[in-house]
Amino acid sequence: MQALKFKTAFIVSSICAVGFFLSSCSTRAETGSEPRHAQRAVDNYNKKHERFVKAAKEGNIDLLFIGDSITEYWLSDGKSVWDSEFAKWNAGNFGISGDTTYGVLARLNEELAGISPKVTVLMIGTNDLSHGDPPETIANNIGEIVKTIKKRLPSTKILVLGILPRGYAKDRVRRSIEKVNEITAKLDNGKDIKFLDIGNSFVDKAGDVPLEVMPDLLHLSAKGYKIWADCIRDYLTEWFD
Secondary structure (H helix, E strand, O other): OHHHHOOOOOOOOOOOOOOOOHHHHHHHOOOOOHHHHHHHHHHHHHHHHHHHHHHHHHOOOOEEEEEOHHHHHHHOOOHHHHHHHHHHHOEEEEEOOOOOHHHHHHHHHHHOOOOOOOEEEEEOOHHHHHOOOOHHHHHHHHHHHHHHHHHHOOOOEEEEEOOOOOOOOOOOHHHHHHHHHHHHHHHOOOOOEEEEOOHHHHOOOOOOOOOOOOOOOOOOOHHHHHHHHHHHHHHHHHHHO
8 A cells, every 4th residue: 555655646737637656746746836736636546546445355346447537437427327327237436537557557456456346347548648648658558457457357357448539539639549549459359358449439420529428528428428338338238147
């Protein structure tokens, strides 16, 4: 636990939170109110991590979601869909707002101790893009996350979801998202690791994300979470049968 507190990702933007390691925080936040804001974010991150560790030790999670705010907000903006779709599978949510592939890698080993989900759903990487990580690095980190999950949970089936589209079709970040997903798709082994790019279900004919699906062009509305559930329902049903 202590090691994570020196590596943990933290939230530094009020608009589009981005995860970094705490070691980088010490050099960024030396003046003004930044140290206090950063420390509060780190404390909040660690509390969530500790809660996940406790939940794993208690068991009773057959379907595990891992990710950032888009995953975490299943329990707020997508709560009604979450309850109707996943409660029957004893779903657990290990999403942390602002997290990155680095943050997930740092916290994952402790959070998977004592847990044995039948299926794990992973979506991560959009915050890495926000602070400029190249697609190749992000995809490599996602691969390392999948390796870690399989090492700790050899019997779990993993549904790796591509990074969702954000902003508008013309935005440069879309090209980076496509590249990450293209590389990550190679993780699919046709057996217990499945890659699924559900991005086309969230855009209109012009390739833009409707505001009723992503009000801030990043995070999902209840309608957006319903689309997500519709996209993965058949895969989960097959794996749980």
